[in-house]
Amino acid sequence: MGKPDAEGHGPADGLPGLPPEWGRVVVPDDASALAAEAAQIRRELHRTTDLPGGHRGLGLPLLVLLVAVLTTLAGLLVVTWPRAGRTDRPTPAPYSPPATLTGRALPALDLVDPGQAPVPLRGLLPAMIILLDGCQCPDRVGDALAAAPAGVSVVTVTGGRTASPPPTHQRQVRALADPAGGLRAFLGQPARPGAATALLVDRTGRVTLVLPDLGPVHAYQDDLNALAR
Known part of the structure; x- marks a missing residue:
């Protein structure tokens, strides 16, 4: 009734x-x-x-x-009676990483390489880690490789058990897979189609920058150079 x-x-x-x-x-x-x-x-x-x-x-x-x-x-x-301004669906909140993520320690995660061998992620530091579960983004990965200073690893991470082969560049990217999804869980945000997420982590294991959507190099070049110090 x-x-x-x-x-x-x-x-x-x-x-x-x-x-x-x-x-x-x-x-x-x-x-x-x-x-x-x-x-x-x-x-x-x-x-x-x-x-x-x-x-x-x-x-x-x-x-x-x-x-x-x-x-x-x-x-x-x-x-x-319909009312003005009534909406059927809530407006989704914009993507943003947890405010406390920068400055936190990267967890000790073991990922796997294309041969299914375990690779401790913290053993590759300092590093720029790029999550490709939302976008392969080969151009963005190539730009990051070209911009990374000597001594700083560029690591690409895909979901599932198979690591995507690295793109062809003069300098090799380290391609890994994250079967357990531990790195994405650490971020606290789901993958977004069309966007690659990147983390900059210094040699002590501290996250220095989070890029929810990996953009042009000028947006992170200074922070990337700082990892080599």
Whole structure:
């Protein structure tokens, strides 16, 4: 039967402010449910006009019924009328890494290379670690390789058990896979299609920069150079 408005407007099972002798007035979900009451009012009005003096005895009950029907209709319109600004879906929040991630220690994760051999991630530091589970982004990876100073590893990480082969460059990228998803869990954010996430980690294992969407080199060149010091 009756139900509250989606935004909390309107009663849950009746309308307030009516005389108690009218009993419980419930707002139906469908206005067609009031057709029977409306037809009854019309029949009673015709009957009282045909009977002498009948309108005096039935006038007040009919008036009460008419007011109840009209009040119910008004309440139903309040419940179902669309309101400006109502949205069916929440607006998704923009992607952002955890605020406390920068400065935290990289966990001691063992990833696997293309031959399925375990590789301790912390043994490759200092490093720029690029997660490719949302985008292979070969151009961005190539730019990072060209920009990385000597002594700084560039590591690409894919999900699953198979490491993607590194792109062809003068300097080799270290391609690894993360079957357990430990690195993505450390980030605390899911992969986004079309975006490669990157971490800069210094030789002590401290995260110095998080790039939720790996962009042009100028956005991280200074931080990348600092890893070589």
